[in-house]
Amino acid sequence: MTEKHSKYYLLDTNILLHEPLAFLNFEEHNVIIPMVVLEELDNIKDRNKDVSREARVAIRSLEDALKDATPEQILEGVPLSNMQGAHHAQGTLAIFPDYALKQTEAVLNLSENDHRIIQSALELQKKFKDSKVVLVTKDINMRLKAKGAGVKYVEDYRTDQLIDDIRYLSKGFVEIEGDFWAKVGDVESVQEGRETFHEVDRTILPGAFRNQYVIDESETFAAKVVAYDNEVVRLHDLGYDRMMSYKAWGIQPKNIYQAMAMNALLDPTIDLVILTGPAGSGKTLLALAAALEMVVEQGIYEKIIVTRNTPEIAESIGYLPGTEEEKMAPWLAAITDSLEVLHKHDESMESSMNYIMNKANIQLKSLNFMRGRSIQNAIVILDESQNLTASQLKTIITRCGTGTKIICSGNLAQIDSYYLTAVTSGLTYIVERFKDYPGSATVNLNGVVRSNLAQYAEENL
Numbered sequence: 001m002t003e004k005h006s007k008y009y010l011l012d013t014n015i016l017l018h019e020p021l022a023f024l025n026f027e028e029h030n031v032i033i034p035m036v037v038l039e040e041l042d043n044i045k046d047r048n049k050d051v052s053r054e055a056r057v058a059i060r061s062l063e064d065a066l067k068d069a070t071p072e073q074i075l076e077g078v079p080l081s082n083m084q085g086a087h088h089a090q091g092t093l094a095i096f097p098d099y100a101l102k103q104t105e106a107v108l109n110l111s112e113n114d115h116r117i118i119q120s121a122l123e124l125q126k127k128f129k130d131s132k133v134v135l136v137t138k139d140i141n142m143r144l145k146a147k148g149a150g151v152k153y154v155e156d157y158r159t160d161q162l163i164d165d166i167r168y169l170s171k172g173f174v175e176i177e178g179d180f181w182a183k184v185g186d187v188e189s190v191q192e193g194r195e196t197f198h199e200v201d202r203t204i205l206p207g208a209f210r211n212q213y214v215i216d217e218s219e220t221f222a223a224k225v226v227a228y229d230n231e232v233v234r235l236h237d238l239g240y241d242r243m244m245s246y247k248a249w250g251i252q253p254k255n256i257y258q259a260m261a262m263n264a265l266l267d268p269t270i271d272l273v274i275l276t277g278p279a280g281s282g283k284t285l286l287a288l289a290a291a292l293e294m295v296v297e298q299g300i301y302e303k304i305i306v307t308r309n310t311p312e313i314a315e316s317i318g319y320l321p322g323t324e325e326e327k328m329a330p331w332l333a334a335i336t337d338s339l340e341v342l343h344k345h346d347e348s349m350e351s352s353m354n355y356i357m358n359k360a361n362i363q364l365k366s367l368n369f370m371r372g373r374s375i376q377n378a379i380v381i382l383d384e385s386q387n388l389t390a391s392q393l394k395t396i397i398t399r400c401g402t403g404t405k406i407i408c409s410g411n412l413a414q415i416d417s418y419y420l421t422a423v424t425s426g427l428t429y430i431v432e433r434f435k436d437y438p439g440s441a442t443v444n445l446n447g448v449v450r451s452n453l454a455q456y457a458e459e460n461l
Helices: 013-018 035-045 052-066 071-076 113-127 140-149 240-244 256-265 283-297 324-342 349-359 390-397 426-433 452-460
Strands: 007-011 030-034 092-096 132-136 153-155 173-176 188-192 195-201 213-216 222-228 232-237 272-276 303-308 362-366 378-383 405-410 440-444
Touching: 007 013, 007 113, 013 035, 013 052, 030 035, 030 113, 035 052, 035 092, 035 113, 052 092, 071 092, 092 113, 113 132, 113 140, 140 153, 213 256, 222 256, 240 256, 256 272, 256 283, 256 440, 272 283, 272 426, 283 303, 283 324, 283 349, 283 378, 283 405, 324 349, 324 378, 378 390, 390 405, 390 426, 405 426
Parallel strands: 007 030, 007 132, 030 092, 132 153, 173 213, 272 405, 272 440, 303 362, 303 378, 378 405
Antiparallel strands: 188 195, 195 232, 213 222, 222 232
């Protein structure tokens, strides 16, 4: 690999916190880690934070790659092809000694870590004039500062980005213009017990995937894709009116989108349900109502575990009084709000809520304490999951054992994380990754049903 043809990627700390093995994803190119990044990882690894585990994994992985190298080799670059594991990295990994940088008359103040990383990129840019030196960071403000300081190439880390525009994200359903049957030529229908299945030409639904819902504008047809091949798509006819008559814990769907969500939520063969949509579309209420129906009324599951991502929770939960459930209550108020809606007509709403909390064994858990668990025979409701990375969501989903159903809900327009966007959110990632998995279903809940005010605000603000 000659200097003229290789690229040099300088990684910010947030890249390794986002994905600890990110340095292995740059193929034949060379990766450089500034010394200040190692210092930041060292400061984070022992903190009680969501990212402390990622920091420890990143440090161990870097040590595995560099453990047999001499100090001179580490500064020059150690071949990553020597590192064991399932990767295709053929470039080198080096540590840049940014502590040796001298404070110049430039605007950058090297006492700030971000500025040391930017100055490192500028130094490498001078050293490798004939090569492309790229600073990779998920911090938008740092990308702006780096450009302003003279770094020619600054990029976001997009290895785990599956789509370029959120408009292309799967909604989990396809809406046919007009009447569905008017567009269908030959069809083969089969009656299996009380259920009807249709086989239609693949050209009508060219992008079909399993558990994708099919509706039409005439509001007469509703079905779900159960199988497909290169020629035909097999549809399970759910019936529009029958779907709109679904009921779970006293709640009925207000539109066909909620009806599709309820069909997926109440189906015990679907282990993962992903609900996306704007605030006020009913994601949390439907998830909780379906969970109570399946735990208390049907007895399919034994308990309900509710959790959500709260970025400040590691620093804030400790001083709060009470048990873990009591500590988590302020962050899971959406669940108690939904419980109030479900029992607002009871004679004693507070008594009903306390009874149901015990009867359904509803547990409010911190995301930090979900790691290492194996959850059996439960429904896990993961609220506000748009703020999670792909690796964090993987950690939660892999906790689910036999007989467990997980419901991930989130609004991609309300991301609070500093480093995530709608296209890089873990919620977007799992929607695309699980799109054709037979045990999962996605539904985008169009429309705000909370109130006319909430709907107007969603559309106009």
